[in-house]
Amino acid sequence: DSRYVKTFRDPRYSTLENEDLVEFKKIVGDTGVLTEAFELEAANTDWLKKYFGSSKVLLRPTSTQQVSEILKYCNARKLAVVPQGGNTGLVGGSVPVFDEVVLSLGAMNKIVLFDELNGILVCEAGCILENLDNYLLEKGYMMPLDFGAKGSCQIGGNISTNAGGVHLLRYGSLRANVLGLEIVLANGEVIDSLRTLRKDNTGYDLKQLFIGAEGTLGVVTKVSILTPPRLSSKNVAFLSCGSFVDCQKILKEAKSRLGEILSAFEFMDRHALDMVLKHSGKSRDPLPASKHTFYLLVETTGSFQNHDREKLDKFLEACMENGLVADGVVAQDNQQFTSFWHLREGVTEALSKEGAVYKYDLSIPVPHLYSVVEDLQKRLGDLAIVMGYGHLGDGNLHLNISTPQYDEKILALIEPFVYEWTASHEGSVSAEHGLGFMKADAIYYSKSPELVQWMAKFKQIFDSNGILNPYKVLPPSALKETSP
Ligand code: FAD
Ligand code: 2HG
Ligand code: ZN
Structure with missing residues (x-):
């Protein structure tokens, strides 16, 4: 396949042998070692069905101790490893490039504790984002991030990609909300920074290095995360407008008029909307009278519906008066709220069907x-x-x-x-x-050669044999320069 021509299997890595399987079974038991072709097919294929690995084994540890023993063994044997969460990543990071061992976190899905006063959740990395959000619903809280893949992606994968999503605008990035992590390094060492404090300025914040590291520096096994209260008043407006300049003016109005209740500001062009309408049977155009070039989804979240609605109405009036919005509708009930959001969140899936x-x-x-x-x-x-x-x-x-x-x-x-x-x-x-x-x-289009070299030095420190997620994030040429 021409996509792989540019990369060659690094001969430093060993090839899996039967003895390795025997050792893996000693660590995770027979049921934690999957080797049948049908069991490996999904793990070897990415969500977009663009990248196909040829791993011969998938491991399903159930504890940090097991992850540690697996990595210690793989490091000594120089077996390359791909950490895998929900496998919803869109850049071919979660599947093997060649025959790397797949380390799936899916069986590590327990909630460790929830502090109801401060909204701090501690859980294992394999918890599915939507399950965490449903757990928090009962406690009056919500996850600070949300996006279309929530039903399959895992919090460990979210942290490893520093996932953004539709609520980053309101709640900030994972870099701000993650309070602590438990990480297993390539040599099996466990780094415990699983703190539950909002403020902690005692030296370097090492956990930040693992947020967004895409499994190249260590395996995230536990997470401590700040969750916002789930507020009762939610509104979403679906607006159309004729030019991108107007979209920007509406954004400015939204920020200044909606202020603290603005919780999402998303856009899509007509082509994107058409894709969802074509491929998602249930979806209807909320503004069918005429076609427009751009569509916006403006969401508010607050604690008092009358107050929020008044602000939203004032914002919409101003946009209409200034001729910024061509047409618009506010969701009248929960079902409409969900269907408007589906128009935006359904684009990725619709495109994959096209x-x-x-x-x-x-x-x-x-x-x-x-x-x-x-x-x-x-x-x-x-x-x-x-x-x-x-x-x-x-x-x-x-x-x-x-x-x-x-x-x-x-x-x-x-x-x-x-x-x-x-x-x-x-x-x-x-x-x-x-x-x-x-x-x-x-x-190199976004980072200078000097910065890439600093990243390669960190990679060298945390994973000196380079067994964790090879061929990803840093180009192999960048790593060669730091090899001893
Ligand atoms: P995976 O895909 O399994 O892995 C992603 C990367 O993290 C890989 O490099 C993997 O090796 C590594 N990894 C996974 N788990 C661990 C772990 N425990 N320790 C160390 N490394 C690990 N992304 C956004 O940012 N915003 C969006 O709005 C968004 N919307 C999406 C919508 C759809 C429909 C889809 C299919 C994807 C979307 N994504 C979005 C991309 C993707 O869902 C996110 O990147 C998500 O965070 C990946 O989580 P995952 O558990 O599926 O990780
Ligand atoms: C989204 O915001 C996701 O919908 C996916 O990040 C984007 O599929 C895409 O390009
Ligand atoms: Zn996105």
Whole structure:
């Protein structure tokens, strides 16, 4: 497969032998070692069905001690390992590139404690995001992050990708909300920084290195996280507007008029909306009277419905009076609330049903954010449908290019064009999905060679044999320079 031509299996890694399986079974028992082809198929394939590994074994530890023993053994044997959560990552980071051992965290899914006064949750890394949110519902709290893959992704995977999602605008990133982590290093050493304090300035904050490390520096086994109270008043408005300049003006109005109750500000263009309407049977266009170029989802969350509704109405009035909004509707009940959100969160799945999709997850200063969609559409003409959607309130564009099938010629028109465009507009080539395998080589568009070398030095310190998630995040050439 041409996607793999650029990477060769690193001969430093050993190949799995029967004796290894015997040792693994001593650690996790017979049921924790999966070797049948049908059991490995899903773990070897990424969510987009773009990357296919050929691992021969999947391990399902149930405790930190077992993770530690597995890694100690793999490190001594020089067996490469891919930590895997819900396998919903979109950059080919969670699947083996070759025959790496898959270390699945899914069986480590217990809640350790919940502090009801301070809203602090401590749990194992394999807990599914939506299950945690449902657990917190009963306690009057919610998870500080939310996005379309919540039903499958795990909190350990979220932390390892520093996932963003639709509520980052309100609750901040995981870097702010994660209070502590338990990590197992490549040599089996357990780093315990599982604190539950809001403030702790005693020296370097090492846990930050593991947030967003995509499994290359250690395996996250437990998490301590701050959760916000679940407030009773929620509203969502679905708006259309004719130009991207107007979208920006509406964002400004939303920030100043809705203030502290603004909890999401998402956008999608007409192509993205059409994809969901086409592939999701139940979905209806909430504004069917006419088609518009852009759609916005503006959510408020507060504790007093009358107050929130008054603010939202004032905001909508101002947008109408200034001619910024072409049309709009506020969800009248829970069902409508969910269906509006589905229009936005359903784009990724709809696109995967349409055919091949090339995905770019870019941070771009908001005034230029949509220009890359227009420039790329001009470049590709009728070879592809280019669309933009995403977390406008955070300056995060999801640029997606839909074609009937993957085609190297189309890819050559997209890359490096998109990366060069982003770098020349002071953007980042990965806002929230990470680099994984797909974008490891693209790191230099957003980071200087000096910074990449510092990252490689940290990799060397924490994983000197390079067994953790090889070929991901840092390009192999960057690591060669730091090898002893
Ligand atoms: P995986 O996909 O299994 O792994 C992701 C990376 O983390 C891999 O490199 C893996 O090796 C590593 N990893 C996993 N678990 C651990 C662990 N315990 N310790 C160490 N390393 C680990 N992302 C966003 O940021 N915002 C969104 O809005 C968003 N929406 C999405 C919507 C859909 C429909 C889909 C399919 C994906 C979306 N994503 C989004 C991407 C993805 O869901 C996130 O990156 C998510 O955080 C991955 O979690 P996971 O458990 O599936 O991790
Ligand atoms: C979202 O915000 C996700 O919907 C996925 O981050 C984006 O599929 C994508 O490109
Ligand atoms: Zn996103």
